[in-house]
Amino acid sequence: MGFLAATGRAFLIFLEATGRLALFTGSALSHCVRPPLYPRQILRQMIDIGYYSLPVVGLTALFTGMVLALQSYSGFSRFQAEGAIATVVVLSITRELGPVLAGLMVAGRIGAAMAAEIGTMRVTEQIDALSTLSTNPYKYLVAPRLIAGLTMVPLLVVVADIIGVFGGFLVGVYRLDFNAASYINRTWEFLHPIDVISGLVKAAIFGFLIALMGCYHGYHSKGGAQGVGAATTNAVVSASIMILVWNYLITGIFFSTK
Amino acid sequence: MTVPPAAVSSNAVPPATVPKIALKGVTKHFGHKKVLNGIDLEVGRGESLVVIGGSGTGKSVMLKSILGLLTPDSGSIKVDGEETTRLRSRDREKLLHKFGMLFQGAALFDSLPVWENVAFGLIQGEHMPRAKAKEIAIAKLGAVGLTPDVAELSPAELSGGMQKRVALARAIADEPEIIFFDEPTTGLDPIMADVINELIVQCVKDLGATAVTITHDMASARKIADRIAMIYQGRIIWTGHARDIDNSGNAYVDQFVHGRADGPIKMQIKAL
Ligand SMILES: Nc1ncnc2c1ncn2[C@@H]1O[C@H](COP(=O)(O)OP(=O)(O)O)[C@@H](O)[C@H]1O
Ligand SMILES: [Mg+2]
Numbered sequence: 001m002g003f004l005a006a007t008g009r010a011f012l013i014f015l016e017a018t019g020r021l022a023l024f025t026g027s028a029l030s031h032c033v034r035p036p037l038y039p040r041q042i043l044r045q046m047i048d049i050g051y052y053s054l055p056v057v058g059l060t061a062l063f064t065g066m067v068l069a070l071q072s073y074s075g076f077s078r079f080q081a082e083g084a085i086a087t088v089v090v091l092s093i094t095r096e097l098g099p100v101l102a103g104l105m106v107a108g109r110i111g112a113a114m115a116a117e118i119g120t121m122r123v124t125e126q127i128d129a130l131s132t133l134s135t136n137p138y139k140y141l142v143a144p145r146l147i148a149g150l151t152m153v154p155l156l157v158v159v160a161d162i163i164g165v166f167g168g169f170l171v172g173v174y175r176l177d178f179n180a181a182s183y184i185n186r187t188w189e190f191l192h193p194i195d196v197i198s199g200l201v202k203a204a205i206f207g208f209l210i211a212l213m214g215c216y217h218g219y220h221s222k223g224g225a226q227g228v229g230a231a232t233t234n235a236v237v238s239a240s241i242m243i244l245v246w247n248y249l250i251t252g253i254f255f256s257t258k
Numbered sequence: 259m260t261v262p263p264a265a266v267s268s269n270a271v272p273p274a275t276v277p278k279i280a281l282k283g284v285t286k287h288f289g290h291k292k293v294l295n296g297i298d299l300e301v302g303r304g305e306s307l308v309v310i311g312g313s314g315t316g317k318s319v320m321l322k323s324i325l326g327l328l329t330p331d332s333g334s335i336k337v338d339g340e341e342t343t344r345l346r347s348r349d350r351e352k353l354l355h356k357f358g359m360l361f362q363g364a365a366l367f368d369s370l371p372v373w374e375n376v377a378f379g380l381i382q383g384e385h386m387p388r389a390k391a392k393e394i395a396i397a398k399l400g401a402v403g404l405t406p407d408v409a410e411l412s413p414a415e416l417s418g419g420m421q422k423r424v425a426l427a428r429a430i431a432d433e434p435e436i437i438f439f440d441e442p443t444t445g446l447d448p449i450m451a452d453v454i455n456e457l458i459v460q461c462v463k464d465l466g467a468t469a470v471t472i473t474h475d476m477a478s479a480r481k482i483a484d485r486i487a488m489i490y491q492g493r494i495i496w497t498g499h500a501r502d503i504d505n506s507g508n509a510y511v512d513q514f515v516h517g518r519a520d521g522p523i524k525m526q527i528k529a530l
Contacts, residue, residue: 038382117369120368121367124363124365125361125362125363125365126365126366126367126368128322128325128327128361128365129359129361129365129366129367130367131325131326131327131354132325132327132354132357132358132359133354133378133379133382133383133428134351134352134354134355134379134382134383135351135378135382135383136347136351140382
């Protein structure tokens with residue numbers, strides 16, 4: 001009996017949280033498309049996400065591309081398939097590793113910052129102050145971050161794709177002694193537009209999810225510094241898990257074999 | 259030290275037929291805790307009402323309910339005779355143009371410089387060009403005794419008293435009809451507290467605004483109030499003219515005004 005009650009209660013809490021997130025998302029989305037928008041806020045967020053994430057995303061992509069080339073060489077040489085390395089690198093990067101790793105890095109960097117900033121604004125009554133100054137907090141705080149996440153993470157992933165492939169190229173040519181021209185040829189040969197496009201669609205959705213989780217947990221944080229800390233952790237963890245789950249779902253939609 | 263109450267109330271417009279703000283039977287609970295237990299309160303046009311009461315008695319919750327930052331469970335809140343408890347968000351935004359609020363913790367936007375904090379309502383709410391809004395902001399900062407060089411600082415670089423003054427400048431910047439002050443003097447030294455009190459009296463007089471101030475600082479209450487209301491356990495238990503506060507005939511009010519530990523208001527304290 002106690003067990004049933006506990007299960008029921010957990011289920012109700014889950015439903016409530018899901019409903020609250022759905023309401024938050026709907027409300028935030030409606031404010032993304034209804035004027036007035038705040039161009040200054042959007043620009044600030046775009047610079048924060050797009051520009052200041054470049055070093056960490058670039059480094060991640062570079063080393064991922066390099067290690068991919070190295071690993072596939074040591075694996076593929078067992079059955080004389082070294083020629084496939086360039087293809088493996090470019091497909092893995094554009095389809096999977098570019099968007100997922102960039103998404104995870106941005107989730108750590110941006111999702112946490114958003115949750116901390118909005119959470120602090122919540123517990124210090126700055127969000128109440130916004131409302132009192134006739135400014136809708138969804139419009140002023142949440143919508144710019146969603147728009148920036150949605151648009152800038154795909155751009156970051158374009159950069160990550162290029163740097164990642166370049167990392168593979170570096171290892172392939174300077175360490176594994178491939179011919180540079182034929183490595184580049186191999187890179188293009190089997191690459192289809194859908195490989196890149198699917199990666200960018202993923203990136204847009206990841207960017208949206210990161211911003212959504214950052215804003216949602218920040219917005220609903222309570223209870224001072226500890227609450228803001230919890231919101232930050234929750235934002236990063238939930239965004240990371242959502243990225244991995246959605247990555248699977250989107251891959252399923254784009255590349256279902258049936 | 260006290261301004262003669264008559265001098266303060268003489269510039270208050272006599273209560274019109276429709277009160278500026280009217281609360282009737284407002285209740286609000288959080289979890290199992292009933293915070294507001296049926297608040298009945300009226301504030302006349304141009305009047306300065308001070309609400310006194312102990313910590314945690316629901317004073318801030320009451321103000322936030324009037325602003326719509328919290329939704330009351332039941333009861334009616336009318337502003338200029340119009341019911342506001344069920345406003346849609348766009349109408350709420352319009353209504354809030356009438357209000358200015360000085361928050362308990364100042365609540366300055368720490369991502370913006372001081373002047374942009376003050377000019378926020380002008381730029382975002384009234385779509386004023388930034389350069390013009392900045393001029394007005396600097397003038398408002400001057401009105402609360404801050405020099406233009408403060409305008410470029412970030413709120414985090416200011417002392418508590420300066421932050422309160424910036425918050426006051428922000429609250430009055432777009433010349434609201436109604437201003438709320440939530441514990442404007444709490445945490446300030448007595449001199450700074452008196453400076454803030456003077457500023458509040460001055461600003462309210464200049465704007466001809468209706469003011470509701472929350473405080474547990476009696477010096478502040480005497481200085482600011484036309485009328486005083488006392489809140490206890492989520493109800494208004496006494497209202498009266500500011501000059502009657504010392505002979506209210508109410509034991510709760512007496513205990514609060516004189517700051518005595520023993521009386522009808524009991525603190526839950528266990529001996530060590
Ligand atoms: N958002 C909230 N969630 C839960 N409890 C709250 C909230 N706001 C206020 N309370 C509770 O309501 C009571 C009254 O708070 P408040 O109005 O801030 O007191 P004060 O009279 O000191 O301003 C307190 O016990 C506080 O814990
Ligand atoms: Mg309070």
